[in-house]
Amino acid sequence: MPSEYLGAFHIVLDGMIKAGEIASMGHSVYAQVPWMPVTQPVRADAIQDIIFGALSHTIKVGATAMELADDLILPKDDVCRALEALELSGLIRETRQKHRYRLASPRMAQKIRQGASGRIFADVRHG
Structure with missing residues (x-):
């Protein structure tokens, strides 16, 4: 993703989650939700998912809130809350x-670094 879009990425993810269009599968993987009447609200936090994914690449030295905020173009306060x-x-x-x-x-x-490789996703449809 081009760096000029990174600052808006979490806003788009949050909007799609709240609209019920996508669901967090964990490990920073999202899946499209088949249309159906809402049965329960989808709860996820895009900023936490993005930070969790970013930290999977910094095992040896770790990262500070400021480094994450700068690298991911996110507000430092949001990063601190997510951490x-x-x-x-x-x-x-x-x-x-x-x-x-x-x-x-x-x-x-x-x-997490391996992403969704080797995982199987299936549509869930109500018959």
Whole structure:
């Protein structure tokens, strides 16, 4: 994605999630949701997903909130809130250096870097 679009990317993802057009499958993978009457709201946070995906590439040294905000063209306050939520959920942790974060599990990071390769997605249709 061209860097000039990165700042709007999370806004588009949030809009599509709230509209029920896509759903977060976890590991920064999104799937189109087949049209159907809404049964329950889709809950996801595009900024957390983007940061989670970015941290999968910074295992050895980790990244600071400021580095992530600059690289992803996101507001620093939003990045700090997302880092706090991800840390509370146990998905990321601070490295030995203060204020640098990485994924809690190196194995999880490897799966995220591989993306959706090898995964099978199927449409869910109501008959």
